Amino acid sequence: MVKKQQMQWTKKGAHLLLQVRTKVLDGDWRKNFERWYPELAAQAA
Numbered sequence: 001m002v003k004k005q006q007m008q009w010t011k012k013g014a015h016l017l018l019q020v021r022t023k024v025l026d027g028d029w030r031k032n033f034e035r036w037y038p039e040l041a042a043q044a045a
Contacts, residue, residue, distance in 0.1 A: 023029040026038075034041035
């Protein structure tokens with residue numbers, strides 16, 4: 001029998017996900033997203 005390998009988070013991946021979750025909870029995500037992608041922000045307006 002072969003055991004299926006479980007997916008695991010890397011430390012870097014877990015850190016990046018935590019940064020995004022914190023921005024979303026703080027309400028800063030939209031501001032950063034619009035700064036990174038101004039063409040999408042203009043379409044949403």
